[in-house]
Ligand SMILES: NC(=O)C1=CN([C@@H]2O[C@H](COP(=O)(O)OP(=O)(O)OC[C@H]3O[C@@H](n4cnc5c(N)ncnc54)[C@H](O)[C@@H]3O)[C@@H](O)[C@H]2O)C=CC1
């Protein structure tokens with residue numbers, strides 16, 4: 001039995017996670033994986049039900065699970081709450097020790113026209129953002145009054161070393177190029193970041209290391225995205241740059257992510273937020289949630305099942321099924337159903353050991 005905790009969260013979170021879970025259920029039945037799903041309140045839904053975005057019962061269930069699949073949290077409704085839904089997200093990342101957030105971005109076949117960039121700039125973009133997830137500004141002490149406010153940014157050498165190793169390992173298995181992004185011309189944390197990353201590079205001579213300041217990186221991502229293979233960066237910069245990178249492929253709704261590094265379960269979530277204006281309308285793009293589910297299967301040691309789901313998602317996109325964010329009319333639930341149609345086909349094909357004639 002593989003126990004998976006589902007945290008649908010708020011806004012479009014429940015809609016996109018439903019489609020991802022249905023794909024996983026299909027795979028589990030077909031392959032006898034023994035996946036068992038239990039849903040728990042989280043984010044705004046946690047505040048409404050328990051007065052806490054990360055209720056104790058939810059945290060206990062996550063810690064006991066094999067993996068956690070998350071939708072998204074937040075919304076205006078909780079703007080004035082003493083603890084915002086987003087605080088629950090930060091807490092669960094810290095509680096599970098998930099210091100590494102992997103966000104792969106690429107141009108899907110069939111979406112070549114969906115990029116806001118000229119095709120000659122965008123085509124072939126395939127980047128993995130390795131974002132430090134439990135340090136930096138999001139976790140520093142804050143002060144606030146209506147006259148002055150502050151946020152503390154700090155990083156220690158071990159925090160930088162461990163995320164750098166993850167990124168160098170990833171680069172070694174890809175095109176062996178790693179760009180570390182910081183603001184070392186201004187920030188003390190970035191100065192240490194650059195020094196430590198450069199030292200770690202000595203252990204990975206086959207990986208070509210470069211450094212960019214974050215402002216220049218933001219520019220380079222839209223002028224020469226294909227030059228990047230792995231981007232290693234700190235929490236805030238990774239959050240911002242991965243949203244930027246996602247639209248080069250057409251939409252933020254396409255990107256999944258894996259948060260790993262702890263002793264317990266990993267957490268898998270699309271990179272987008274709860275998109276309140278889209279909630280309840282069956283129009284959100286569930287591709288990022290489905291891609292996150294595929295990343296979860298890989299992490300659970302089921303790479304073949306992950307591949308079947310990835311191929312099914314790719315084929316659905318290639319067939320031209322597009323949700324509204326990509327200029328189409330396919331509903332969220334319909335898109336999920338088409339992925340499952342393709343998944344049934346892939347399962348049958350792999351069982352028959354046949355190759356499909358293109
Ligand atoms: N991981 C999480 O749970 C995150 C939560 N948030 C929260 O979400 C709420 C909304 O934040 P925003 O800044 O608007 O970011 P957002 O990511 O929810 O939306 C940004 C834009 O992308 C669109 N979009 C996002 N996901 C989409 C999808 N799957 N399909 C189609 N279009 C999609 C939205 O309609 C909007 O135009 C806030 O409360 C914010 O704090 C924001 C980012 C991450």
Ligand SMILES: CC(C)CC(=O)C(=O)O
Pocket residue numbers: 086089090239271272
């Ligand atoms: C909502 C924030 C806590 C984080 C965020 O935007 C993200 O992780 O993508």
Ligand SMILES: [Mg+2]
Pocket residue numbers: 239240243271
């Ligand atoms: Mg974000």
